[in-house]
Amino acid sequence: MRHLLDAAVSKRNALSFPGTDALRLIDGEGDGLPGLELETFAGKWLLSTRDRTPGPAVLEWLRDQQRTVYWKQLDQHQKESPRWVAGPEQEAPFPVRESGLAFEISFQSGYSQGIFLDQHDNRAGVRERMRPGMTLLNTFSYTGAFSVFAAAGGATTTTLDLAQPYLDWAKRNFVLNDLDPARHYFCKGDTFHWLQRFAKQGRKFDAIVLDPPTFSRDQDGTVFRVEKDYGRLAALAFSCLAPGGWLLACTNCRQLPPAAFEKQIRAVSTKALKIRHAPMPADFTAEPYLKSLWVET
Numbered sequence: 001m002r003h004l005l006d007a008a009v010s011k012r013n014a015l016s017f018p019g020t021d022a023l024r025l026i027d028g029e030g031d032g033l034p035g036l037e038l039e040t041f042a043g044k045w046l047l048s049t050r051d052r053t054p055g056p057a058v059l060e061w062l063r064d065q066q067r068t069v070y071w072k073q074l075d076q077h078q079k080e081s082p083r084w085v086a087g088p089e090q091e092a093p094f095p096v097r098e099s100g101l102a103f104e105i106s107f108q109s110g111y112s113q114g115i116f117l118d119q120h121d122n123r124a125g126v127r128e129r130m131r132p133g134m135t136l137l138n139t140f141s142y143t144g145a146f147s148v149f150a151a152a153g154g155a156t157t158t159t160l161d162l163a164q165p166y167l168d169w170a171k172r173n174f175v176l177n178d179l180d181p182a183r184h185y186f187c188k189g190d191t192f193h194w195l196q197r198f199a200k201q202g203r204k205f206d207a208i209v210l211d212p213p214t215f216s217r218d219q220d221g222t223v224f225r226v227e228k229d230y231g232r233l234a235a236l237a238f239s240c241l242a243p244g245g246w247l248l249a250c251t252n253c254r255q256l257p258p259a260a261f262e263k264q265i266r267a268v269s270t271k272a273l274k275i276r277h278a279p280m281p282a283d284f285t286a287e288p289y290l291k292s293l294w295v296e297t
């Protein structure tokens, strides 16, 4: 067991992610350690396990590292924050760096800690595609990490989420990067409603990021399931896209194969779309559950 844990961490040490101190160190089956994930956030570690508690060998290895370690159980329905396991406790939010930008992390914020590391390469891709004067709409934004990358690339961003605490967190992420939130837009509410409203107003964006939860229900009780309804979401996004605009469409739905995902998007467009499937980042070595389509119109 110890040699697998050490080997996984050494493998990540050999990868080069400039300006980045947040990455996945152990990725379950990809590292011969099914049911076990480990992420580093500026040297503070978060262990996630499918089992109710980590086994004694893993706990002993973690304690030997002499660093802050927290633990959570892998379960999307869980709301609890990670629990302290070893090293100094980390009770305040703290910054990490990704591709030279800073993001606030919290081990007290419930199941998710502020940034989804599997979107690392896509965020860098968004910044690369931005030019001053461009506009980007980040739907289902969570803490606005895509918006920060777009703004750092010179775009004017609109950040949209159901939850005000996440929009406030997004604004703090802008400030952490010396980006003025007052020069950008933040919309609280349902993505489907906002997209309809933008379309009615004739408001267009050069780029739109779609990264919805696998299942959601809006305020009118309408259910959205990625496997069936992604096309409906993409159609709404296309109606808000400026000529020549592009979408980044993502899903982490394991039940939706990449070809079926692409088919849903092509089915709602009258244009001959240019679509590229992006792979997951190199620190994610297990099953590539995250599907990311760069869709050019």
Ligand SMILES: C[S@@+](CC[C@H](N)C(=O)[O-])C[C@H]1O[C@@H](n2cnc3c(N)ncnc32)[C@H](O)[C@@H]1O
Binding pocket: 115, 116, 119, 139, 140, 141, 142, 143, 144, 145, 146, 160, 161, 162, 163, 166, 189, 190, 191, 192, 211, 212, 213, 216, 217, 218
């Ligand atoms: C999986 S996270 C998105 C992660 C984000 N794209 C990122 O890369 O950081 C899902 C987010 O969508 C938000 N959300 C869920 N349903 C929504 C809806 N119908 N409209 C807007 N936001 C929604 C949640 O509040 C949560 O912040």
